Amino acid sequence: xxxxxxxxxxxxxxxxxxxxxxxxxxxxxxxxxxxxxxxxxxxxxxxxxxxxxxxxxxxxxxxxxxxxxxxxxxxxxxxxxxxxxxxxxxxxxxxxxxxxxxxxxxxxxxxxxxxxxxxxxxxxxxxxxxxxxxxxxxxxxxxxxxxxxxxxxxxxxxxxxxxxxxxxxxxxxxxxxxxxxxxxxxxxxxxxxxxxxxxxxxxxxxxxxxxxxxxxxxxxxxxxxxxxxxxxxxxxxxxxxxxxxxxxxxxxxxxxxxxxxxxxxxxxxxxxxxxxxxxxxxxxxxxxxxxxxxxxxxxxxxxxxxxxxxxxxxxxxxxxxxxxxxxxxxxxxxxxxxxxxxxxxxxxxxxxxxxxxxxxxxxxxxxxxxxxxxxxxxxxxxxxxxxxxxxxxxxxxxxxxxxxxxxxxxxxxxxxxxxxxxxxxxxxxxxxxxxxxxxxxxxxxxxxxxxxxxxxxxxxxxxxxxxxxxxxxxxxxxxxxxxxxxxxxxxxxxxxxxxxx
Amino acid sequence: xxxxxxxxxxxxxxxxxxxxxxxxxxxxxxxxxxxxxxxxxxxxxxxxxxxxxxxxxxxxxxxxxxxxxxxxxxxxxxxxxxxxxxxxxxxxxxxxxxxxxxxxxxxxxxxxxxxxxxxxxxxxxxxxxxxxxxxxxxxxxxxxxxxxxxxxxxxxxxxxxxxxxxxxxxxxxxxxxxxxxxxxxxxxxxxxxxxxxxxxxxxxxxxxxxxxxxxxxxxxxxxxxxxxxxxxxxxxxxxxxxxxxxxxxxxxxxxxxxxxxxxxxxxxxxxxxxxxxxxxxxxxxxxxxxxxxxxxxxxxxxxxxxxxxxxxxxxxxxxx
Numbered sequence: 081x082x083x084x085x086x087x088x089x090x091x092x093x094x095x096x097x098x099x100x101x102x103x104x105x106x107x108x109x110x111x112x113x114x115x116x117x118x119x120x121x122x123x124x125x126x127x128x129x130x131x132x133x134x135x136x137x138x139x140x141x142x143x144x145x146x147x148x149x150x151x152x153x154x155x156x157x158x159x160x161x162x163x164x165x166x167x168x169x170x171x172x173x174x175x176x177x178x179x180x181x182x183x184x185x186x187x188x189x190x191x192x193x194x195x196x197x198x199x200x201x202x203x204x205x206x207x208x209x210x211x212x213x214x215x216x217x218x219x220x221x222x223x224x225x226x227x228x229x230x231x232x233x234x235x236x237x238x239x240x241x242x243x244x245x246x247x248x249x250x251x252x253x254x255x256x257x258x259x260x261x262x263x264x265x266x267x268x269x270x271x272x273x274x275x276x277x278x279x280x281x282x283x284x285x286x287x288x289x290x291x292x293x294x295x296x297x298x299x300x301x302x303x304x305x306x307x308x309x310x311x312x313x314x315x316x317x318x319x320x321x322x323x324x325x326x327x328x329x330x331x332x333x334x335x336x337x338x339x340x341x342x343x344x345x346x347x348x349x350x351x352x353x354x355x356x357x358x359x360x361x362x363x364x365x366x367x368x369x370x371x372x373x374x375x376x377x378x379x380x381x382x383x384x385x386x387x388x389x390x391x392x393x394x395x396x397x398x399x400x401x402x403x404x405x406x407x408x409x410x411x412x413x414x415x416x417x418x419x420x421x422x423x424x425x426x427x428x429x430x431x432x433x434x435x436x437x438x439x440x441x442x443x444x445x446x447x448x449x450x451x452x453x454x455x456x457x458x459x460x461x462x463x464x465x466x467x468x469x470x471x472x473x474x475x476x477x478x479x480x481x482x483x484x485x486x487x488x489x490x491x492x493x494x495x496x497x498x499x500x501x502x503x504x505x506x507x508x509x510x511x512x513x514x515x516x517x518x519x520x521x522x523x524x525x526x527x528x529x530x531x532x533x534x535x536x537x538x539x540x541x542x543x544x545x546x547x548x549x550x551x552x553x554x555x556x557x558x559x560x561x562x563x564x565x566x567x568x569x570x571x572x573x574x575x576x577x578x579x580x581x
Numbered sequence: 582x583x584x585x586x587x588x589x590x591x592x593x594x595x596x597x598x599x600x601x602x603x604x605x606x607x608x609x610x611x612x613x614x615x616x617x618x619x620x621x622x623x624x625x626x627x628x629x630x631x632x633x634x635x636x637x638x639x640x641x642x643x644x645x646x647x648x649x650x651x652x653x654x655x656x657x658x659x660x661x662x663x664x665x666x667x668x669x670x671x672x673x674x675x676x677x678x679x680x681x682x683x684x685x686x687x688x689x690x691x692x693x694x695x696x697x698x699x700x701x702x703x704x705x706x707x708x709x710x711x712x713x714x715x716x717x718x719x720x721x722x723x724x725x726x727x728x729x730x731x732x733x734x735x736x737x738x739x740x741x742x743x744x745x746x747x748x749x750x751x752x753x754x755x756x757x758x759x760x761x762x763x764x765x766x767x768x769x770x771x772x773x774x775x776x777x778x779x780x781x782x783x784x785x786x787x788x789x790x791x792x793x794x795x796x797x798x799x800x801x802x803x804x805x806x807x808x809x810x811x812x813x814x815x816x817x818x819x820x821x822x823x824x825x826x827x828x829x830x831x832x833x834x835x836x837x838x839x840x841x842x843x844x845x846x847x848x849x850x851x852x853x854x855x856x857x858x859x860x861x862x863x864x865x866x867x868x869x870x871x872x873x874x875x876x877x878x879x880x881x882x883x884x885x886x887x888x889x890x891x892x893x894x895x896x897x898x899x900x901x
Contacts, residue, residue: 137781158783173781175774177841178767186771187764187783195762221585237782 086149088113088276089134089165089245094143096129096300103129106143107302109295111245111276116267118287118308119280120320121297122375122540127280130297131247134278135167136160147244164244168251170280172230174237176223181205183222184237208236212266228259235266246270247278252286253376264290282376284313296320314579320374341365342401344503344534345386345417349395356381358394359560361553363503363536368529370549371538372574377555379538380422383505386536387419388412400502413446418496420489422507422538429488431481435473436462438480438491443499465494469524489521503534510544522547546571554578585842588835588888592850595833595880599857607864613740619856624745625650625808626823627852630830631756632800634848637831638760639793640773640840641696645685645703646801646827649678650820652707653805658719658815667725667810675802681707682798686791696794704824711817718816726813745807752803753849760845765792773840829881830855837888854880 087110096104104126111117121127132138134145136154145152147163154160157167174183181198184205189196202218209216214232216225222233231251238246248267252260267277267290279291287294287308294311296303296319303319311319343364351358356378363369371379384390386397388407397404399415409419429438439462444453453461462476469490473483480491489509496504509521525548529535539545545552551565554577562577604611629646636643653674660670681703689699732744742750760766768789771779780786804823809815828838834851836843858880859873 157781158785161783167781169781173775173778175771175778175782175841177774178770182767182770183782186767186779189764189767191764195758196764196767198762 085112087111087146088115088148090146090149091130091134092144092146094130094133094145095141096126096133096138097141102300104133104300107297107300108305109134109302110305111278113244113274113276114271115293116271116277116279116291118291118294119278119297120282120287120294120316121303122320125297125320126300127297128249129300131167131249131278131280134160134245135165135247137167161240164240164242165247166238166240166243166245167247168231168234168238168249170250170253172227172234174222174230174234177221179219180209180216180222180225180233181218183233184208184218186237188240208239209233211239211269212236228255228263231255232263232266235263239270243275245276245278247280249280250282251279252281252283260286282374284316284374287316288313314575317374317575317579341367341532341534343398344400345536346398347386347395348398350385350392350397351394352381352385352390352392353394355390355558356385357559359553361386361560363534365502365534366529366532367551368525368535368537368549370545370552370569371536371555372542372545372552372578373555374578375540376558377578378558378560379540379555380507381558382553382555382560383419383507383536383538386412387417387505389419413442413499416500416502417505418442418499418501418503419505420492420496420507420509429480429492432479434477435466435471435480435483435491436476439465439476439494439498442495446499461498462494465498468497469494470520486521493521493524497528501533503536504528505536505538507538508540509537510539510541542571542574546574586844588842589844589847589850591884591887592833592835592847592854595884596850596854596857599854599861603857603861603864606861610864613736613738615740615860617736617740617742617746619853619860620746620749621743621811622860623852623856624743624749625804625811625820626826626830626855627849628749628752628800628807629804629820629823630827630834630848630852631753631845632797632804633824633827634756634831634834634836634843634845635760635769635793636696636797637828637836637838638773638840638843639769639790640776641689641790641793642700642828642838643682643685643703643794643797643801644697644700644824645681645707646797646804647820647822647824648704648707648711649681649798649801650805650808650823651711651817652714653678653802654809654812654815654819655711655714655719655817656815657806657809658721659714661721661723662719667721667723671806674806675799678798678800678802678805679795680798682801683791683795685798686794687787689794690787690790700794708817708821715815715817718814720814721809722813726810729810730813745811748803748807752800753845756800756845759796765789769793770841773842775841826855829877832888833881833884835888 089111091109094104094107107130109130119127129138133140136157136159145154152163181202185201190200190204191197205218212232212235214236216229222230251263255263271277281287291308293305294308294316295305298320341364343362345363347359347361349358349360359382371382373379381390385392388409388411392407397407399417404411436458440453440458466473466476471487471490473487480488509525522544525535525537537545537548546569549569551563552569552574553563554561554574556578564573629650633643633646656674657667657670661667685699685703688694689696729744733741734747735741760769768784771782771784772786772789805820808819830852831848832838833854834847836847855877858876862868862870862873
């Protein structure tokens with residue numbers, strides 16, 4: 081792989097806008113034949129969008145793509161595949177009910193007089209699987225195999241004779257160590273055949289094991305591309321999460337942890353097998369506790385475990401002095417604990433309902449549906465929240481999905497706040513939000529805690545964690561690796577903790 | 582044996598069991614004569630159900646089939662009055678069926694409308710148009726119809742295959758080729774199995790959807806032609822409710838209503854089971870014909886529960 085050769089694929093000045101969000105801004109990416117190129121960044125950094133543009137699943141708003149030096153225009157994934165750009169997506173994209181052979185040959189079955197020659201199709205499938213040394217029953221439904229096998233079948237399917245670029249989106253997310261090694265053998269083999277491979281993952285060990293170069297994206301912008309061997313792990317983590325904080329947010333003086341209220345939550349040895357290892361965590365009234373770590377380190381899982389959205393299988397959880405058994409979101413809500421999820425579209429907001437309806441949703445659920453809040457009461461609460469959080473909307477009956485990302489996030493917050501919680505759990509409170517709204521939300525978090533509410537904030541934005549938290553629990557690889565408080569809470573300290581070991 | 586054949590085997594087993602029950606209860610029931618009559622009498626519904634199989638395999642539904650049968654019949658009868666040769670009107674009407682289905686498929690995909698509501702509109706449209714053409718039953722008097730009725734291919738044991746049964750069996754063979762030996766067929770299963778994955782795997786969703794409903798429309802129109810020839814008339818109310826019988830035949834034949842799993846051959850046996858039930862009750866003579874519908878309903882219910890069980894325990898949808 082030399083810089084003098086022509087890149088297999090070269091993307092320059094790629095910009096993509098979604099309503100309310102700039103998903104990609106002037107991003108360049110260049111991959112050489114026989115190179116494994118890691119594409120890194122936290123959730124929402126723009127990796128998926130970039131990949132979708134590269135593979136024709138999304139059109140680009142601006143920018144050019146060149147394949148082997150030739151400018152190309154991709155209108156569909158079929159276009160891209162014809163040119164030799166193949167993708168294996170994170171969620172394995174096969175038809176579970178169809179047999180392995182049918183999945184392997186869908187849309188490219190050999191035909192004779194217009195009819196499929198299944199014997200030839202099976203041979204083709206067998207040949208492709210052999211390339212990956214995979215020996216499985218071609219007639220069994222693909223969905224009856226493990227995810228690891230499905231992943232390999234998907235790769236075998238993606239490999240055509242003319243494949244030039246292969247994109248692997250989180251291929252190792254659900255594989256164990258042995259399966260991952262087998263996959264890496266396959267990747268090395270493909271690499272030796274001159275295929276350019278884009279490798280997306282959040283396992284940094286794997287990045288250094290297999291990739292030649294690394295490109296980091298953050299908030300839709302290119303942070304940089306470097307040779308893997310010239311980029312120490314510490315610098316890589318800095319690139320991924322170390323955003324310089326906007327002036328508006330300033331620095332929060334860390335309060336001493338002595339004069340705080342009663343503990344709201346005490347978790348002792350709380351854990352869930354294969355999701356997060358047992359951890360201890362105390363949260364006291366008036367305190368902001370941050371959860372820091374890379375993508376996949378267990379931030380969200382920790383938050384969900386405390387809220388009861390994930391079942392624990394070890395340890396104890398005490399809320400307001402009472403030991404909680406069989407924790408569930410319903411129980412937590414009943415104990416005045418509110419949760420704002422990471423993915424507001426999937427888990428948080430009901431897009432078709434109005435701002436007012438979304439705001440009163442969990443309060444109404446908490447009161448029980450028999451005790452309907454009067455319309456006047458609903459209006460009063462919604463009005464109060466719209467003013468308090470400065471939600472930019474002409475009226476409270478506008479459907480939530482017509483708001484910008486930042487305002488949607490504020491509605492999620494408003495919904496949690498209206499039930500007057502003792503502990504508010506925020507997962508990625510500033511995801512996909514522009515800078516102005518970002519600052520507002522950070523200010524709001526601080527104001528809430530000064531009013532005696534306890535807060536647990538999980539975020540991929542390290543500066544945000546540093547700015548808002550009194551105490552930070554640092555996580556790595558599904559494990560809590562330490563806790564820091566007060567003046568110790570700095571970016572460098574956290575990055576050091578994540579990188580060590 | 583591959584697990585995917587289980588529902589088909591269950592359907593065939595039920596058919597054989599019902600047939601043997603008939604043989605046990607009534608003299609002369611176990612004969613190719615009865616079998617030939619069941620095939621001929623139910624040919625139109627099985628043909629409509631074959632088309633519906635493609636639609637249901639893709640995860641959709643086609644409610645317009647019954648009205649298509651009525652519409653094709655009255656138009657054919659009126660063209661006959663105007664002096665057309667039946668073969669000419671059949672050709673025109675089959676093309677109409679394909680175009681009408683294709684249009685439904687295009688609108689379903691282009692406007693992202695649920696197939697249920699789109700084909701419900703198609704149902705009303707065609708039924709209403711049938712009444713516009715004629716309010717009464719119109720006979721088809723062309724000698725061609727009588728010639729068709731005389732076609733008898735003898736079966737061993739004294740029975741025979743009538744023209745309608747022959748057309749049905751030929752269209753079944755064509756459908757089996759289409760479903761299992763063409764790219765289009767594989768795409769139907771892929772879309773029904775997982776539409777999003779199918780799209781990412783390069784299946785042309787729009788083209789396939791248009792073709793699926795065009796196939797449904799073609800078989801619907803063919804069912805109408807067979808029904809009109811069989812009754813030698815066109816009647817605007819003909820085929821009322823047969824879209825639902827067709828769906829029942831498909832489900833009895835082992836195809837999952839959620840799409841992606843099933844076989845065209847199963848639909849033949851599904852339709853035959855429905856026909857066998859009514860034949861049994863007619864043979865008995867003492868039972869109210871309401872029992873035909875009641876026992877069809879019961880059997881359908883048992884099959885759906887059984888499928889649910891098969892899907893769960895034998896992993897038919899292939900979820901690991």
